[in-house]
Amino acid sequence: MSSNAYIPNIYIIGPQSTGKTTLVNKLKADLEHWLADTSIDKPHIVSEVARTVLAKNKYSAEDIQASTTRCFELQQLILEAQAAAEKEALKTSSWFISDRSGFDPLVYAKRYAAPGAVEQLQGLDGWKQVKARMERSLIVVCEAGTPWLMDDGVRLMPGSYDEWMQTFYNFCEMLDELDMHWLLNLDYIAFGWHTMKSCDNHDFGFGFGKPGEFRWPHPNFEGFFFVLPFRAGVWNASGNQDIAVRCGLEERCYDQLEKDQEFARYAEPWGLGV
DSSP: OOTTSOOOOEEEEOSTTSSHHHHHHHHHHHHHHHTTTSSSOOOEEEOOHHHHHHHHTTOOTTHHHHOHHHHHHHHHHHHHHHHHHHHHHTTTOSOEEESSOTTHHHHHHHHHSOTTHHHHHHTSHHHHHHHHHHTTSEEEEOOSOOTTOOOOSSSOOOSSHHHHHHHHHHHHHHHHHTTOOEEEOTTOOOOOOTTOOHHHHOOTTSOOSOGGGOOOOOOSSSEEEEEEEOOOSSTTOSSOOOEEEEEEEOGGGHHHHHTOHHHHHHOOOOOOOO
16 A cells, blocks of 8 residues: 555444443554554544543533533533544544544434534534544444443443443444444444345344444445454354455456456455445
């Protein structure tokens, strides 16, 4: 990849305690190694924006649920801080990886603030800035329901497992409402182009209710690779944890790639959308 190639920003988003920061830290460490001998910019890491806002403005996570007014004020502050952090990040690198986004405040405002709060946030300049960036970025949604939910005294804790899962579904549904294209977190193989139906018929062992909805249908950049664990059709099955590399490309790249005999030795078609 040339140093002037467009590299999309990456947003790792989702409900609280879904492994976002852990995933960002892993990506950061791996990229420092992978990019060491290249001329490609290392990404700037945008992290812990909400925690900084909470501490600076003396809010607590409980304020989100205790008062619709304070919830809205807090979400506005977080959105504006995220927009500012992204702008600052792009001064030092051509791309960034963030463990949240300016979209997150919309989800929490819809859940906990007064009616009309989402529309007010969408009227802010900060939202317009982050939305424009997100539309050209890779958005990864981390899944709730994992076993490591933990109260650290700072993050908003769900009142129940169902509430936690509903917040996750809110993220997915609102991304669709805004026509933002996204991918379920990288531990899942259940994604595909918008016409690829394999995920409607197979949940790949994860027991997910609607895996076909988790998709990245229209990439706005030339190509990307994902390295994923390949899962068996039975939850937590052993002996089937190979690594699968998935490559997504715009149609104009197909002819060139098909002529690459070395690539063809290892590649096989996975699914195409028209």
